[in-house]
Amino acid sequence: MKKVMAFFKKYFGYLKFLLFLSIIVIVVRELLLLNKSLSYEALLSIFSQIAPWKTLVMLLVGGIAVIPMIGYDWILNKNLDQKLSKKYLFETSWMINTINNVAGFGGVVSIGLRSQIYGKNKETKVLAASLSKIFLFMMSGLSIYSFFALIVGFFADVLTTDHHWIWLLGGSLYVPVVLLIHSIWNQKKEQTVNSKEALSLIMISFLEWTGVIVTFFVVGQLMGLNQHMASIFPLFVAASVIGVLSMIPGSLGSFDLVMLVGLTRLGLSNELATSWLLLYRFFYYIVPFLISLPVFVHTSANQINMRYEGVPKQLFFQVLQKLTVISYYVFGILLMMSNVFPKWFDQYIWLQQFHLPTAHLFSQIPNIIIGSFFLIVGRGLAAKVKRSLLPAYVLLVGTSIYCFLLGYGVLLQIYLLVLFLLTFFTRKELFRKQFVYAWEWLTIDGLILAIFSISYIVLGVENRQGLPKSFHFRALHLVNVSIGEIWLYSLLIILSIILCSALLIRYLQGTKELLGEAFNEALVQNILRNYGGNLTSQLVFLKDKRIFVYQNADEPTVFFQFAIYNNKCIVMGDPSGKKEDFPEAITAIIEAGDVLGYTPVFYEVSEEFVFLLHEYGYEFFKMGEEARVYLPDFTLSGKKMKGNRALINKLIKSGYQFEVLQPPFSPEMMAEIKVISDAWLGSRKEKGFSLGFFSEEYLQRAELAIVRDENQAIVAFSNIMPTYDKEVITIDLMRHHPQKAPSGSMDFLFIHLFEWSQAQGIDYFSLGMAPLSNVGVTQKSFIQEKIAHLVYQFGSRFYSFQGLRKYKAKYATKWVPSYLLYHRDNWILYVMIALLIVDDESKRE
Known part of the structure; x- marks a missing residue:
């Protein structure tokens, strides 16, 4: 036994995390099961027959019924000597209890969640003792109501059918047994729960089950089902005991079967009984659970993120940011290409959102310019430039208004809304002070715009629906334009795109800021004199390069000499100065360059830096010997x-x-x-x-x-x-x-x-x-x-x-x-x- 306890204590942290992951799987599974078990058509039919104010009352009662369970977590954190904010305690407790209601498993899920959320940095013994108190008294309220139901049922003579009295009798014995165990522990001086705390937990459980019962009967009353209370109360409590003992998630199946059979025998039609149970389950289980989902997702993500030292969060936002950039590019390309291949766009329903069949030549200009703006802003977001956030918001809102006025489809508005949300949630990924248009990016964007430009000039006119060779039309109802002139206007449109894009790029660039500083002879001489140099150190005195100085505890110890061209910071040779500071100095120049949009390139460096820089995402090329x-x-x-x-x-x-x-x-x-x-x-x-x-x-x-x-x-x-x-x-x-x-x-x-x-x-x-x-x-x-x-x-x-x-x-x-x-x-x-x-x-x- 000691070996088992030692093993459990040693790996308790891992077991907690494993249980937490299991709960995530259970929650996802229950969502899928609920999706299959709930009849949305039936719910809509029922709601259509109930007054809105009654629906609101059901919603409030179901939410209030969950609140007493917060007492469990208040007592738990008091025992663990943790002073949590009321807001955090309310959110996490609501999440734990509503998930436990749906997941079931006799309260095991709630214990696992409480252990993972509230049990950080707590001794295993103290945490286990505190959780056992909660688990021990969670069913005491149902036990008390089992005793009441047994008495009510006896006098109302409704317990002879289906032997429900057996379940009520067994349930009513739970509290005496728990109190007996509590008394024995006290006598052996192994007290884990004092009398006041035990009474508090029993009261919380009693209020919890009061909320459950009240919710069920309020839903029935608001549905207009005036059934005799004394007949249904024992049936409901007995069904609840059976459901808890079955440990089936949310008591699905066992509770519902007992209630359906019992209600129909009491004279209620099968349709009304089903509707009653469906609304009760919806307002007490489903709605509170759905409200807790955002908190659960956030808490789960934090737990996993902390477990793996912040890597999951970084990876998630990096992927989300790349998805945002791709979405900008997709929208911009589709909006521009809709004017080149209008017939092809008309063949697909989802692509029709990007095309207006009645558009004339000059109405295409905003589409093309907006499309090019999406490419440029997308590039700014891909470069993680802070200045790209404001143009992104303005572009999304302006495009949404423009699409609404021109009668584009709803799907397009939804796409823009999602894109706005993605931009907002990934805004913290934007950290660079300025936009430096790298040749690599310029090549990709240039190819996209070049392909579009050629396609628009060569194919745009030919693909316009119903355009004969000798066609003349009144563009904007002001001027007559011939086929030959259309290509000229197309060329002017391309030039306008280039001009507008150049203005936007210029805004993103902002005021140019260079990395490092100009040559400082006194600083360089001081480092070389104190810490030494290398074969290339003397080249700094040519004064044709800038320097980046690393300071350790406010003392300059290392310098790099470099030149900047495009987004590339060409560092000449190994760093000069104190060799022990080289790793930190390299990190410093890479991070400082990254903020300004520059990427260091290390030229003619020695072998020792190859492995050092590999972890920063660097490739190497042997220049010679x-x-x-x-x-x-x-x-x-x-x-x-x-x-x-x-x-x-x-x-x-x-x-x-x-x-x-x-x-x-x-x-x-x-x-x-x-x-x-x-x-x-x-x-x-x-x-x-x-x-x-x-x-x-x-x-x-x-x-x-x-x-x-x-x-x-x-x-x-x-x-x-x-x-x-x-x-x-x-x-x-x-x-x-x-x-x-x-x-x-x-x-x-x-x-x-x-x-x-x-x-x-x-x-x-x-x-x-x-x-x-x-x-x-x-x-x-x-x-x-x-x-x-x-x-x-x-x-x-x-x-x-x-x-x-x-x-x-x-x-x-x-x-x-x-x-x-x-x-x-x-x-x-x-x-x-x-x-x-x-x-x-x-x-x-």
């Missing part, structure tokens, strides 16, 4: 480096020298290397964003590695990029004069840089990334990576992918993968286009 030289092992000795040794010795003998200069640099030197940079660029334009461009201010921030010829003239240079640690170092601009620099000058520069970095105690020298290197080479690679591999193999005529990989492989001892991470809502094609644009349009001096 970064070549690194392990400096402690680097040496010019050995057979492999024989060619490099010969090259270095040759250039040294020719008078070429390597030197690392410290800033600041003189204007004359800057002018000298500017000549080299311009000659190296030739007719090409500077790139930016992910690459350094020639900027005096930028170059003045770090050491400059140069190669001088025998005349001390600079022929090649490279700026060394600080990485703010001793692990890795790299360079940015590496340029040589095409005519003056000798062959092999870049190798000369690299090898000396390796040796210089080696002397600084640095572990790795980064040669930069080899684009598309080692991408899509395995059978399990993503399809976009396999396409990239084909570009790598066959694109050398445009860009020397393989040549660059081969050159860097001469020195590289380690290859580090580099990734592009983009949200799955973005299309990779548009992501790549955005990358190309920001690289080409970055601000340069």
Whole structure:
């Protein structure tokens, strides 16, 4: 027994929740059974014969009869020491008791509901004891009435038939037995119910069954059935006892059968007896139960939602919001297309709601514009923009009035009403401050409008009912329009759609707000100085990007550098700063961007961020591999480096020298290397964003590695990029004069840089990334990576992918993968286009 109790105590929470789910199933089942058992035709026939005021009285009596049962929950929560608001207690108690009335099962359902709703964070023993008190005395009122009915029936001599006295006798013994058990518990000092509380519970139960009996007889009196009370009272109580003992939901069947047989034997016709029982059941069971359904749905949803940490609620509203958006699109498309295919719309009853057969050309203009507005507002709602809520309400109300004035069907008005309610209930899903029309969305909406426009211009006239080739008609009864001119007017209609849509989009966009802030040198320097950086951190000083700063306890610890194009926030490289704060910083930039309608795209990030960002819905694409030289092992000795040794010795003998200069640099030197940079660029334009461009201010921030010829003239240079640690170092601009620099000058520069970095105690020298290197080479690679591999193999005529990989492989001892991470809502094609644009349009001096 102890093991059973221990098991029950351990898994009591799970058992409660399982019981609660079972009750949900029971309620749904009872709704289906009620739908089958209730005759709506019979109810309508009965109501048609009863005065409205009598129906209202029945409704009030049935509702008042439920109220005494709230006492059970008042006592329960008093025992559990819970102070609930009167409103909450009334709503939940009404729900529990009306569901229990319909579901039946001897009160077990009410115990399960009370346990789940009121028993949160309560000890199992205390909760079980408190619930047992309620369960013990719930039938005491019926027991008292069984005793009264036994006496009344004995004197009225109505208990000889069907042995109803046996059920009444058994029912009347319930209270004495309960009181006896109560007395024994008291004597054993195991008191669970004090005398005052027991009396209160008995009184509540008595009032509950008083309400049941009064409701039944009031319904009969209002129906005009003046039957003798003494004859029917014992019959009703006996039938109630039988119904409770059967544990059948709502006593359906057992109670009704006993009452029907008894009433007909008392001289009541079968039709009247059935009507009496039907109205009693409707006003005492069904109506209160239906009133409680919204509370039950809300409570059940909250219970399940809390059980699974809020995920069900989020999922529900996400689905509801998507359904709302789809509904806007469906309505807009149907309203516009009804003017293109009027004959097809006339073939289906439900589609006829969208079409007016008598409409002339100019009356189609509002339909088309309204339809396009539904698409744009739907897109705003899909983007979850707050500003789209007001246009949505105005559009729905205005369209409803417009459809009413033009005589559209009732179905259309119902659709608009449902759409209004969906918009209202999902309004909290709208959180973005502005509308940024993503290329992906623009493509979808553009295709829809393009298909409609072409269809309208090409097919719209041909499909107009009864329109001969030489037809002329008076549009709006003002002007004559020929067939040839109809296409011209159709084109003007399309242009008006574009104009109106552009105005609506402009409203949704609001005042443009950018993510992050402009470059702040003091802030950036502070983070790099305190927490360090990485290979791309120095690019922030190009000042062609914005920054997003994450603060931990009001202290800036991490920054991102990025550029914005369309809705894409292109983040360059890994974040810089305190590595321990990287996860929180990534969350911060994603959430901040989301509010403003921007989606971060992480460009050339390391492998550790792939898994970190996957849970945010990000896909990854391998951009290539970064070549690194392990400096402690680097040496010019050995057979492999024989060619490099010969090259270095040759250039040294020719008078070429390597030197690392410290800033600041003189204007004359800057002018000298500017000549080299311009000659190296030739007719090409500077790139930016992910690459350094020639900027005096930028170059003045770090050491400059140069190669001088025998005349001390600079022929090649490279700026060394600080990485703010001793692990890795790299360079940015590496340029040589095409005519003056000798062959092999870049190798000369690299090898000396390796040796210089080696002397600084640095572990790795980064040669930069080899684009598309080692991408899509395995059978399990993503399809976009396999396409990239084909570009790598066959694109050398445009860009020397393989040549660059081969050159860097001469020195590289380690290859580090580099990734592009983009949200799955973005299309990779548009992501790549955005990358190309920001690289080409970055601000340069």
